[in-house]
Amino acid sequence: MHRAGLARRWLVLAVLVAGGVTAICAAAPPQTSSSSDRPPGSVYTGPAFRFNKVAEGVYHAVGTGALAVFCNASIIVNENEAIVIDTHTTPAGAWALREELKAITPKPVRYVINTHWHFDHSHGNQIYGPNVDIIGSAFTRQMIAGGHSMKGRGIERFIGSIPSQIDQLEARLAASTDPAERAKLQAAxxxxxxxxxxxxxxxxTPPNVTLTDQLVLHRGAREIRLMFLGRGHTGGDVVVYLPEERLVMTGDLLVEGTSYMGDAYAADWIETLDRLKALEFDxxxxxxxxxxxxxARIDHWQAYLRDFWTEVQALHRAKVPADEAAKRIDMRAHAHNYPAITAPGVIPDNVHRAYELMDGKAQ
Ligand SMILES: [Zn+2]
Incomplete structure (x- = not known):
């Protein structure tokens, strides 16, 4: 089970996984982590994460800014082990989380879950050794194994731009004489x-355990459901649902702000969110x-997606080039839900992606 891709229906999976996981439980290996396996770029001061307790044994780990980690992680501590959901942009970020997690629990990380294939949720996977199973959708495995997390407009936008951001910060630092400002710029x-x-x-490093529909982990008294609810932010987003605790971890299928749409299926996303809404959670x-x-956030994001999709379809029909369309699309009607929207325009990636979908060229 642990090395083979699983591609079966829920009932079969639930039985297989529950049985398999029970068997491993007694043999959970000790966590290996020492300063000798400290990855490059993991030099930082102060905690890199705040662990916000959400329920007994469940934490939302949010970056403090001491280290660039991009995404949040979620942690589920069970009877014998911990589960980490998403691994940040780099091995350094994942390493920092695992180190700091030791203050929360002495239990070893036994499972890692990738909500989707994007670099900022999966590029720390490699720090986890062969005794840790990495679970994700079959699509997530396919995309990471196929090298897609290392290329494309998302990583170009967010990682490819780091050298120019460094240049800009250095120029500002050179020009600044205010000690407080200089200290801030130097830290950045x-x-x-x-x-x-x-x-x-x-x-x-792709997941070594995959699902296409649903997979259930029974860890002690805790039930952890991994569910693919349909295409949305990517073609293979997995949500992690804890029915007893009435919690759901959504990756980028639902975030606090507006989600990146450069690899999205905008029209499908609206319907997928209906299925998310049908789950019982608080x-x-x-x-x-x-x-x-x-x-409520589901309604807000569905409304945004509907308007975006209507506008982008009209601009596509009118043969407006994607970059020009990105300037014209006006989402300010949603500013009351998303205060970061202050002017017309969306990021061009989102429109290029939508055009590819309409032209039948999307991956
Ligand atoms: Zn993402």
Whole structure:
């Protein structure tokens, strides 16, 4: 089970996984982590994460800014082990989380879950050794194994731009005479340089346990459901649902702000969110931003997606080039839900992706 891709229906999976996991339980290996396996770019001061307790044994780990980690992780501590959901942009970020987690629990990390294939949720996978299973959708495995997390517009935008961000910070530092401002700029520069160093050490590592529909882990008294609810932020987003605790971890399928749409299936996403809404939960632990109460955020994001999709379809029909369309699309009607929207325009990646979908060229 642990090395083979699983591609079966829920009932079969639930039985197989429950049985298999029970068998491993007694043989959980000790966690290996010492300063000798400290990855490049992991030099930082102060904690890199805040562990916000959400329920007994469940934490939302949010970056402090001391290290560039991009996404949040979620942690589930069970009877015999811990589960980490998402591994950040680099082995350095994942290493820092695992080190700092020792203050929360002495239990070893036994499972890692990738909510999706994006670099900022999976590029720390490599720090986990062969005794840790990495679980994700079959699509996530396919994309990471195929090298897609290392290329494309997302990583170009967020990682490819680090050298120019460093140049800009250095220029501002050289021009600044105010000691307080200089200290801030220097700290930001250190974080960026550290991050650049850390990104060079990435070896994309795909999940070794996969699901296509649903997979259930029974760990002690806890039930942990991994569910693919349909295409959305990517073609293979997995949500992690704890029915007893009434919590759901959504990766980037639902975040606090507006989610990146450069690899998305915008129209499908609206329907996938209906299936998310049908689950019984009280709180969402998103891949970016703070814990969300209730389901209102789902409505907000569905409304945004509907308007975006309507606008982008009209511009495509009118043969407006994608970059020009990105300037014209006006989402300010959603600013009351997303205060970061202050002007017309969306990021071009989102429109290029939508055009590819309409042209039948999307991956
Ligand atoms: Zn993402």
């Amino acid at each position: 520069l250190d974080v960026q340089k550290n991050h650049l160093e850390a990104t060079k050490a990435v070896v994309p 709180r969402v632990l998103p891949g970016h931003g703070s814990v969300l109460e209730g389901k």
